[in-house]
Amino acid sequence: MQVYEAPLRDMRFVIHELFGDDGFGNLPPHEEFTPDLIDAVIEEAAKLAQDVLLPINASGDLEGCVWENGVVRTPAGFKEAYAQFRDGGWCALASDPKWGGQGLPETVNKLVEEMISSANLSFGLYPGLTHGGTTALKAHASADLQERFLPKMVAGTWSGTMCLTEPHCGTDLGMLRTKAVPQPDGSYRITGNKIFISAGDHDLTENIIHLVLARLPDAPPGVRGISLFVVPKYLPKEDGSVGPSNGVSCTGIEHKMGLKASATCQMSFDDSTGWLVGEPNSGLAAMFTMMNTERVSVGVQGLGVATAAYQSAVAYAKDRIQGRALSGPKRPDLAADPIIVHPDVRRMLMTMRAYTEGCRMLSIWVARALDAERHSPDPEVRQRAEDMTALMTPVVKALLTDLGHETAQIGVQVYGGHGYIREHGMEQYARDARITMIYEGTNGVQALDLVGRKMPAHGGRYLRSFFHPVAAFIEQHKAVPGMEKMIEALEKAFGALQLSTATIAQKGLADPEEAGAASSDYLRLLGLVAMAYLFAKAAKVAGMKKMMGQDPDGFYAAKLVTVRFFYERILPQVAGLFQAIKAGKRSMMDLPEEAF
């Protein structure tokens, strides 16, 4: 059975205890968000996730969205849940107070996103896309457009989408064909077909505001000729109410592996009225403003599903009795021991646990940098935060979704045959999590972004925003009693990362294919080192608390076991990744195309 209780204790550990020393500070305008207030917000979010969203997760998967007569109907309960979500102010959580938002820090918002994703990934996409849309409008749209769309979108009365992909182009947006023809009144007529549009149509809001990439008649070819438009489903009237249809129609929805309660729409724009957002021909850059935040959010989605899978697997492993412990019966009162006694079952559970706790720390570290980047009064801090988020965005997106999916699959394995059937809901987690490795840029594209753009940028400055704190931490802690062995392992892994970086930088300069060939292994290596660094920080905090006798509920003792598991059982993967990176491109480029 799908069970989920928001991991508030671990979340509080990460936001309140782990990052005192990362230099990102306690940020304005967030000083008003005291620890108590933050705790109150995440406690409320936990209730919402557990009581409102979780109960319609499995049923939403089973029923799916239905497309009939050109409109999409969401599964039973989604409308009511969305109304409750909207009325509770959750749509506005992280939005600018200027437009009615609550202006919560990303650090808190990411925790809320994690909870929503744990409870109901499909549901989360509807408000999630809207939030992405408001981010783009806020950054690039004219004051007039902002006035027209932002208040309703922030309130959640209207929702948003991102219309990028067309049947022949997903990653390579340079090939897109949707057209925008200027009109005398300053608006544009948009015509074209888009696919894979999440929340493209549904019955949750009174209007849907599409952000559409299209080409102007005189646009240069390729990515330099793409502009961004805002195209509402219904044209808003002057008074803000919903007016006539705008030639936007949903021509079908995809039948997908999972995420079935989220409508993935084929959209047709037929002379639809739209307005330019930002400058002509710079639509891709505007869209990427939104994409980058979205990518961190997608990473958090992977983490969210993983957490739910972990908790459900633990519940089953404690309940399901099968066989006896290798060290002798643990529950002689029962016909067999619960399977959690078996080392290999614990290997699976501990892997899931280490992945989720590690991913949570990484996501919140990056979220803190996102907050600092936007709000720190210190330009140096802002710069360092910007460098760090630029570097880590592809890592968070790819690593957290890879590990999120892996965690969900391990969850299925813990359940055995019962994991493969619909009844317990475990296979839904695996199917739902799978998309996160693909959308908002496949994980291969993230890896290319990391080695091709982020690594060489500004002579390696982005990398330094990560390497420096790690190096400093190692230096400061290598002689701390009890931490020597862990720091030694961290130093070794960090050394492999530095050497890999040098190898790729050197080879890649002469031959970009060498960088491409190393990219995915390098992203994983960097991600593991980042998690190792964060686990070491966690061990320091936990070890101190435990030593001081401040561990009444055993939280810190448990944290130390998880850290040990990560260091002993997961971090060793670094050795293989390092060897693979050093091997270079030949074995993957030598085979002639026709020989495949």
Place this chain on the structure above:
Amino acid sequence: MQVYEAPLRDMRFVIHELFGDDGFGNLPPHEEFTPDLIDAVIEEAAKLAQDVLLPINASGDLEGCVWENGVVRTPAGFKEAYAQFRDGGWCALASDPKWGGQGLPETVNKLVEEMISSANLSFGLYPGLTHGGTTALKAHASADLQERFLPKMVAGTWSGTMCLTEPHCGTDLGMLRTKAVPQPDGSYRITGNKIFISAGDHDLTENIIHLVLARLPDAPPGVRGISLFVVPKYLPKEDGSVGPSNGVSCTGIEHKMGLKASATCQMSFDDSTGWLVGEPNSGLAAMFTMMNTERVSVGVQGLGVATAAYQSAVAYAKDRIQGRALSGPKRPDLAADPIIVHPDVRRMLMTMRAYTEGCRMLSIWVARALDAERHSPDPEVRQRAEDMTALMTPVVKALLTDLGHETAQIGVQVYGGHGYIREHGMEQYARDARITMIYEGTNGVQALDLVGRKMPAHGGRYLRSFFHPVAAFIEQHKAVPGMEKMIEALEKAFGALQLSTATIAQKGLADPEEAGAASSDYLRLLGLVAMAYLFAKAAKVAGMKKMMGQDPDGFYAAKLVTVRFFYERILPQVAGLFQAIKAGKRSMMDLPEEAF
């Protein structure tokens, strides 16, 4: 789109060229099966797979099995395909000629099973389970029962099942409750409920013969009190025709993640007449006769799905255009280059390729041992073959299904968003392959079998059947010009395996949980070394052919690239596995149950 062309060239390489020197010989009674005859058989099997089974794979997944009024209906086309399959003699392929079989070697049978699994995994389960049933009856049933059931089952007129699992027991069969009450006429009345029964009911054959584990009234508790019974759906009349119903009913089918065209049934036996197979209370041993062969077959299922996923991903990667090669446009005539030019896409394809080719070699090596074990005139060869299959059965089952599923998931990733939707059929491969890691004993159970039973058996004799040929091969080839580097890597990996073995043997003796904690990593390590050994053998053959100018179609050149990829990009995982194994059990056993 799902595409599949049986990899006959690679199959011929493996059966005719690779294993001349493995000591298992060209075996009676199989001397009549000349290479030409074998090639003719696999070519016919290829046609069957491609032309009859593949076309109903995606449609079978979409439609699924339907349970109505207590009976199961297979998807459209399955009845006709099964009739063609049966009439073509494919059910009888590997069965004893005494019962109407064709007595083909397992070596050939496994290739045919691979093709069937590639084309239509769900379909393959129906004849596959029957074959398992005939194996058990042939080994353990009385002559009378054999006469009554085997001819019809070998012919495929009747089908078979294995009824083990009950709702409260899967792995731990000691807890099963189904009862068998002896009758004056020597038969038994069987009563109980079974779940997860593949092919438990369907509309493909006129009768279904269930092999059921149950308890006699005076049976001792646990696994020592389980007996095996044959229980037909309809009682056969004296003349061999189908008689009255036998109280066997299908009370429902599971809604599963995949494998939807294979009926997974809940079965109820209500005072059903059955006959004892083998001795009372030794049913589990009898069932394991069948399970062991089945486990190798399940490994081959994983390989089969992986091969289909690989081919489909290659087809898409050659067809889908997106972006330009990092080394400059490769197809300036098109709007973009096919994605197969991108190093990271090639990394995915080469991984899939290396996994499938490596798994194929391993499955056929074990199949040759299965043949030698049964038919070699030399008792020493038989013993060595038996040792080797005992050792390798859990490895083939777990490794090939883990890698099979991983390959299918990589296939989804190559397709990007198009892999996540139903249309192209890629997500079906991932869903279908997933069950192979679970059924016939979860992969964790396989790993425990390896370290707990197979490793210590007869003072390590099983292990020596694998270690000796690898050690000899290394010794013989370490100075062969051009092979030095590869043999060095093999030797290093083999060294890690030997040390891991010693560590586990030593620690596990004092504390079985230590062996359990290492089991899954050890199985993977052993499997990678086995694949490395086989790839080295393949490189030797391919290198020789290429050197002698006997490579008109580039097959051997391509093989050498795959070998290189495996050694450079996959084998390095050994380093991390070795470290993890050495770390021991503490990090997974230390967390108190309540802290999870």
